[in-house]
Amino acid sequence: MYTRPIMEINLTTICENYTFIKNHIHPITATCVLKNNAYGLGIEQIGRALYDHGCHTFFVAYGCEGQQLKQVAPNSCIYVLQGFGEEERSFFQQADLIPVLPTQLAIDNWFKNPANMQHPAIQVETGLHRLGLDLNEAKQIAHLPVSLILSHLACADECQHYLNEKQKNTLLQFKSVFPNTPFSLSASDGVFLGRDFHFDMVRLGAALYGINTTPYEEKKVKNCVKITAPILQIKTVQAGETVGYSATYTVKRPTKIATVSIGYADGIFRNFQENGALRIQAEHTIFKAPVIGRVSMDNIMCDVSNIPENILNNTQYMTLIDDFYDLDAFGADCKTIGYEVLNNLGHASRYERRYIK
Amino acid sequence: MYTRPIMEINLTTICENYTFIKNHIHPITATCVLKNNAYGLGIEQIGRALYDHGCHTFFVAYGCEGQQLKQVAPNSCIYVLQGFGEEERSFFQQADLIPVLPTQLAIDNWFKNPANMQHPAIQVETGLHRLGLDLNEAKQIAHLPVSLILSHLACADECQHYLNEKQKNTLLQFKSVFPNTPFSLSASDGVFLGRDFHFDMVRLGAALYGINTTPYEEKKVKNCVKITAPILQIKTVQAGETVGYSATYTVKRPTKIATVSIGYADGIFRNFQENGALRIQAEHTIFKAPVIGRVSMDNIMCDVSNIPENILNNTQYMTLIDDFYDLDAFGADCKTIGYEVLNNLGHASRYERRYIK
Numbered sequence: 001m002y003t004r005p006i007m008e009i010n011l012t013t014i015c016e017n018y019t020f021i022k023n024h025i026h027p028i029t030a031t032c033v034l035k036n037n038a039y040g041l042g043i044e045q046i047g048r049a050l051y052d053h054g055c056h057t058f059f060v061a062y063g064c065e066g067q068q069l070k071q072v073a074p075n076s077c078i079y080v081l082q083g084f085g086e087e088e089r090s091f092f093q094q095a096d097l098i099p100v101l102p103t104q105l106a107i108d109n110w111f112k113n114p115a116n117m118q119h120p121a122i123q124v125e126t127g128l129h130r131l132g133l134d135l136n137e138a139k140q141i142a143h144l145p146v147s148l149i150l151s152h153l154a155c156a157d158e159c160q161h162y163l164n165e166k167q168k169n170t171l172l173q174f175k176s177v178f179p180n181t182p183f184s185l186s187a188s189d190g191v192f193l194g195r196d197f198h199f200d201m202v203r204l205g206a207a208l209y210g211i212n213t214t215p216y217e218e219k220k221v222k223n224c225v226k227i228t229a230p231i232l233q234i235k236t237v238q239a240g241e242t243v244g245y246s247a248t249y250t251v252k253r254p255t256k257i258a259t260v261s262i263g264y265a266d267g268i269f270r271n272f273q274e275n276g277a278l279r280i281q282a283e284h285t286i287f288k289a290p291v292i293g294r295v296s297m298d299n300i301m302c303d304v305s306n307i308p309e310n311i312l313n314n315t316q317y318m319t320l321i322d323d324f325y326d327l328d329a330f331g332a333d334c335k336t337i338g339y340e341v342l343n344n345l346g347h348a349s350r351y352e353r354r355y356i357k
Numbered sequence: 358m359y360t361r362p363i364m365e366i367n368l369t370t371i372c373e374n375y376t377f378i379k380n381h382i383h384p385i386t387a388t389c390v391l392k393n394n395a396y397g398l399g400i401e402q403i404g405r406a407l408y409d410h411g412c413h414t415f416f417v418a419y420g421c422e423g424q425q426l427k428q429v430a431p432n433s434c435i436y437v438l439q440g441f442g443e444e445e446r447s448f449f450q451q452a453d454l455i456p457v458l459p460t461q462l463a464i465d466n467w468f469k470n471p472a473n474m475q476h477p478a479i480q481v482e483t484g485l486h487r488l489g490l491d492l493n494e495a496k497q498i499a500h501l502p503v504s505l506i507l508s509h510l511a512c513a514d515e516c517q518h519y520l521n522e523k524q525k526n527t528l529l530q531f532k533s534v535f536p537n538t539p540f541s542l543s544a545s546d547g548v549f550l551g552r553d554f555h556f557d558m559v560r561l562g563a564a565l566y567g568i569n570t571t572p573y574e575e576k577k578v579k580n581c582v583k584i585t586a587p588i589l590q591i592k593t594v595q596a597g598e599t600v601g602y603s604a605t606y607t608v609k610r611p612t613k614i615a616t617v618s619i620g621y622a623d624g625i626f627r628n629f630q631e632n633g634a635l636r637i638q639a640e641h642t643i644f645k646a647p648v649i650g651r652v653s654m655d656n657i658m659c660d661v662s663n664i665p666e667n668i669l670n671n672t673q674y675m676t677l678i679d680d681f682y683d684l685d686a687f688g689a690d691c692k693t694i695g696y697e698v699l700n701n702l703g704h705a706s707r708y709e710r711r712y713i714k
Contacts (some may be wrong), residue, residue: 001466003442004419036654037621039705058380061622062361062707082618083589085360086707102616103590109358114597129600130656131590132614154604163604232440233460233488243486247511247520259459259487261439264697265418267704271693297393297696298439299419299487316523336628337413339654340621347624347704350419352444 002316004230004264007351011049013224017208018050020221021191026196033063033187033205034069035081038341040346041209044225045355048072050208053131054199056296059203063088070095079148091116100150102131107141121148122178126170126185127163128154135173142177148201149174155199159216164193171199184203189213192220211338212328223326228317229262229278229315234304243301244293252277256305258289260318263298267345268320269334270295276333278302278318279325282311286324321345359673362619366398366706368406370581374565375407377578378453378548386554389564390544392418392438397703398566398582402712405429407565412522416560420445422453427452436478446472448464457507459488464498478505479535483542484520485511485529492530500533505558506531512545512553516573521550529555546570548608549577568695569685580683583632584702585674586619586635593659600658601650613662615646617629617675621654623679626691626704627652633690635659635675636682643681678702 003009032055038046043065047058051073059079060066066078077098084092084099085108091097092115094098100121101107122141125132132151133141151171155161171185182200188207189341190197192214210223236256243249243257260278264270276291278300289302304312321330327338327345334341379387389412395403400422404415408430409643416436417423423435434455440463441449441456449472457478458464467477479498482489489508490498508528512518523660528542540558545564547554549571564570593613600606600614618634621627633648635657646659661669678687684695684702691698 001440001442001463002444003439004421004444039622040706064361065708081359083358085358085587087359087361106358106589125592127598128602129592129594129650130653130658134592154602158603161604164600223439229440232463235482235486235491237486237683241484241486242511242520245485245511246515247518257486265396265700267701270697272472286559293486296487297700340627343622343654344624344701344704347701347706349704350421 001154002230003261004350005227005266006317006354007345008226008356010047010224010357011045011224013210013222014046014208015053017221017224018053018055018202018204021188021202021204021207023191024197025191025202027202028135031055031057031059031201031203032208033059033203033293035059035065036343036347037065037203039205039342040255040344041342041355042355043068043073045171049357051076057201060207063095064081064089067091067095067096071098083122084110084115084120094198100148102133104133104137107144112143119145119147121150122146124149124151124171124174125169126151126330128152128167133278135177138174138177146178146181149178149181151185153186153190153197154184156193157195157213157215159214165198168197173305186235189197192248206339209342211328211342219328225327225342226279226319226323226346227262227321227351228319229260230317231258232299233259233351234312235259238322242293245296246294249293255303257292257301258304258318260300261298262300262320264295265348267341268295268300269336269341269344272330272334278309278320280307282313282315287311289318324337359587360589360618361707361709362584362623362700363711364702365583365711366402367583367713368402369714370567370579372406372410372582373565374578375410375412375561377559377600378545378559378564382548382555382559386414386558388412388414388416388560389565390416390560392416392422392562392704393700394422395698396562396566398699399710399712401429406714408433411650414558416562420448420452423454424448424452427454441467441472441477444568449473455504457505459490461490461497462617462633464501465600468626469502476502476504478507479503479510480531481506481528481531483508483524485509485524490611495531495534503535503538506535506538508542510543510547510554513543513550514570514572516550516571521554525554528578563696566699566702567683575596576685580680582678582684582699582702583676583680584619584708585676585679586617586675588615588672589618589656590616591669592616599650602653603651606650611707612660614649614658615661615669615675617657617659618655619657619677620653622654622705624698624705625657626693626698626701629687635677636665637668637672639672639673644668644674
């Protein structure tokens with residue numbers, strides 16, 4: 001008998017996703033985005049795997065993440081997307097991190113009192129209206145040593161969106177200001193918009209982890225996450241009884257339910273209860289058990305009445321996420337996107353994590 | 358200049374919430390539920406604070422959590438709500454944890470090959486239909502040494518709900534089976550249903566952390582969490598331009614926006630964008646800056662056009678959560694409950710965490 005849910009993370013698949021895109025954009029540099037603990041999946045394990053696989057340029061969001069990464073990816077070049085914060089000075093010093101600076105003030109601060117000898121990257125505004133200097137501001141700092149000019153697309157997951165062209169053309173205007181500096185525009189979703197979106201470097205985050213960044217056509221990368229959770233109890237509930245918090249679900253006929261050891265504390269969104277199901281794969285068939293009642297903090301109840309007894313008796317774990325029902329599908333059933341569900345699942349602290357090589 | 362968001366966790370407030378309920382239920386035992394890393398807020402810090410404050414009985418969900426807790430709360434009695442899993446045997450051994458067992462099979466397993474000398478707790482089914490033995494099953498194990506009989510209310514946050522009485526009366530039927538064993542029914546939300554819901558022990562989770570467990574009347578506990586995040590850039594966006602991913606927000610008139618360094622990677626739900634605002638408190642006034650465009654992984658953009666320039670110029674951090682806009686309010690704006698948002702915020706790895714005593 002077991003109680004903890006299991007998260008399997010396939011490092012080989014992550015490296016295959018990397019290689020697939022690297023080959024697609026060849027000879028442009030493919031870098032990896034490992035911010036937020038590699039989207040929650042483990043910056044040390046994934047950083048080491050990608051480093052060993054040949055990636056030596058990374059992006060993280062904060063200095064604390066960069067310092068962790070540097071320990072498994074020595075001699076690599078690590079950019080910090082949220083820029084340089086004074087509270088992170090020691091991380092920048094220890095790991096020789098490169099800040100991505102978004103404002104004149106941030107640039108002034110860096111050059112007045114840099115944390116290391118790295119030339120910063122500069123973020124420029126091309127239409128996302130999030131972070132970055134506009135063209136006039138960029139001209140003011142054109143004389144400074146800069147390692148990379150970076151911008152970010154707003155609508156790259158819609159290949160026909162007018163903003164894609166507009167942002168690319170706006171970025172090209174910065175070429176006259178920084179004629180000898182490498183440029184980067186695209187993240188995972190920009191990769192498939194065509195060569196002229198690649199500039200000198202693309203930054204691969206979501207696609208590494210198997211999230212579909214080309215929803216307008218067939219998915220190009222492979223799922224790398226599997227989540228299963230043990231059944232703690234199977235019981236029959238009589239008609240008229242209710243299941244779960246707030247008694248939102250009333251049983252219509254005698255119903256066999258399984259209580260599974262996973263809940264919203266493990267990053268399963270509470271609103272998964274509206275569309276969600278857990279699954280058992282056996283004898284080449286996938287049996288679905290719809291979630292009934294509310295997802296609670298540690299448990300989910302599901303209706304297993306339609307699963308043959310011999311199969312149920314031989315089942316210890318039910319499946320939440322796998323290649324047949326991936327992060328994108330789970331995200332849609334939680335009324336959000338694969339990116340958000342991955343971050344939430346990845347953060348959760350109680351999974352028994354297994355890294356597959 | 359700073360870049361990382363900050364989470365302040367007030368340990369004194371948590372202890373005050375504990376004392377308030379402890380006094381309310383006196384002389385019944387008040388225990389603390391620290392599962393899921395104390396709802397993400399830090400099992401070591403909160404466990405130590407509550408232990409020093411006089412709490413010596415705790416509940417966690419898994420053995421791994423119990424073992425962590427034991428290190429800061431020695432000589433305490435720690436129950437493991439999800440029961441005993443073979444994969445957690447070493448934790449149960451090292452920390453002398455007490456499993457809460459929900460099935461005959463789990464009870465058989467424990468007594469055949471126990472991980473320690475503790476008498477297990479038994480979970481019984483009274484109407485939540487999640488985990489636990491029914492009355493007939495309980496009679497089968499009445500001869501075994503048991504330390505606690507536990508059940509859980511489904512609708513305790515609705516003080517008039519018919520299930521409350523029904524569950525309490527169902528639990529009373531188990532008294533004849535286990536006449537000399539302590540009983541526990543209520544968690545935080547059962548505390549205020551009246552003396553006859555307290556039995557021998559109540560289990561305080563959500564209320565400790567300032568979540569409102571009496572939505573039918575005035576909130577009785579105090580908020581213990583404050584979240585602030587630094588402004589990375591302020592810029593003016595022209596009419597007709599869009600802000601954020603998928604260009605969902607179009608600016609109608611020249612608008613001053615602030616880009617704040619916090620996002621869904623930090624547990625801010627993406628759907629906060631629909632109702633959410635960030636705030637600045639200055640000169641005894643709270644200024645609200647509505648979220649515009651999509652919440653992204655690391656950043657939120659908000660409209661600061663209506664905030665006076667002198668105040669904006671003196672502001673480095675904006676506020677997400679505090680005593681004036683607490684976890685329940687945030688949960689409602691994310692279309693869920695305070696419990697879920699707390700777990701998600703608490704898991705997030707990039708906050709600079711400050712424990713206030």
